[in-house]
Amino acid sequence: MLYYTGCQKEAQELTFEEYEQYNTQFKRRLIWHFGTGNGFYSELNGVLLGVLYAAQYGYQFVMYARDANAGMPKGWEDVFRPFCPKFTMRLIGESVLISTRQNCRRNKLVNLYKMFSDDITEDDVFWYTHTNRFATAEYDIPALGIKGDIHQAMKRIIPLVYRFNPQYRQRIDNLKAKVEMPENYIGIHIRMGDKANETDLIPPRQYIEKALAIKNVSNTFIYTDNVHVINELKDMYPEITFHTLTDEKDTGYDMRRLAEMTQDERQEQLVKMFASIEILLCSDLFVGTFSSNPGMFIGMLLGNRYAIGVDYPHWLLL
Numbered sequence: 001m002l003y004y005t006g007c008q009k010e011a012q013e014l015t016f017e018e019y020e021q022y023n024t025q026f027k028r029r030l031i032w033h034f035g036t037g038n039g040f041y042s043e044l045n046g047v048l049l050g051v052l053y054a055a056q057y058g059y060q061f062v063m064y065a066r067d068a069n070a071g072m073p074k075g076w077e078d079v080f081r082p083f084c085p086k087f088t089m090r091l092i093g094e095s096v097l098i099s100t101r102q103n104c105r106r107n108k109l110v111n112l113y114k115m116f117s118d119d120i121t122e123d124d125v126f127w128y129t130h131t132n133r134f135a136t137a138e139y140d141i142p143a144l145g146i147k148g149d150i151h152q153a154m155k156r157i158i159p160l161v162y163r164f165n166p167q168y169r170q171r172i173d174n175l176k177a178k179v180e181m182p183e184n185y186i187g188i189h190i191r192m193g194d195k196a197n198e199t200d201l202i203p204p205r206q207y208i209e210k211a212l213a214i215k216n217v218s219n220t221f222i223y224t225d226n227v228h229v230i231n232e233l234k235d236m237y238p239e240i241t242f243h244t245l246t247d248e249k250d251t252g253y254d255m256r257r258l259a260e261m262t263q264d265e266r267q268e269q270l271v272k273m274f275a276s277i278e279i280l281l282c283s284d285l286f287v288g289t290f291s292s293n294p295g296m297f298i299g300m301l302l303g304n305r306y307a308i309g310v311d312y313p314h315w316l317l318l
Helices: 016-023 040-057 105-115 132-136 150-161 166-176 193-197 204-212 227-236 263-281 293-306
Strands: 029-033 060-064 139-141 146-148 186-190 219-224 241-244 285-288 307-309
Touching (some): 016 040, 029 040, 040 060, 040 139, 040 293, 132 150, 150 293, 186 263, 219 227, 263 285, 293 307
Parallel strands (some): 029 060, 186 219, 186 285
């Protein structure tokens, strides 16, 4: 069974040994800073795109994650299995992608480091990896079994990177076991909370109507940060059975609250998020917003065949 999900749909494992042999052959490094204060899937999507960039253009992907946010006090391996070398220079690692102001002290420090090194940093490639050109390119990396578009590439990369350590794997499986999902169901992610600060929120009924326009819906799994969405949909569609891990404490995600949570509370939220994403990945059809990072992640793996957006007609990078 794959470590990143409980289903086999569309995923193709790339072993750690295969990737290590390919990645470590390059002397030039791409230094990635995981945990700069963004939402988890925003950070993860960046890592995945960075791994692909490095593999395509001949850089060794290395990561600094000692100061990772979102309930990972010891970094990447708090939650995941290692997949790449660690970058250990703390002063440089913690300065990457912190400020867009070129004249700030940390950017000057990183630029000075790069003057005397062949290494590049996340700052150098981040925006390019989020362009339409990168999203629509064809990739051909025989050593990693990658040939095709970005979705084909991510079917190899995501199972490599997105592997939970045994402790988190057990916690996720225990939580998933509390939801008895039928064999066939629709998966829906409805982002509420502080997403309203970025864009107009899409009414929950539009997600259901989008799914109904494609196929019959009798069972759904809803991942949302606001329990009121579940209650609203149950009233509007009594003929549909709604499954969820959202509970009464979930009244809208706000990143500012993250700093106020205890470490245990943060990890509890992470486990619920990971379990919900796995259930969505195993659905017959995913409906969500590609402008949200969880939706971008799911669409990046599943492609337009299994993932439908209510904000954009096709998956894209933003």
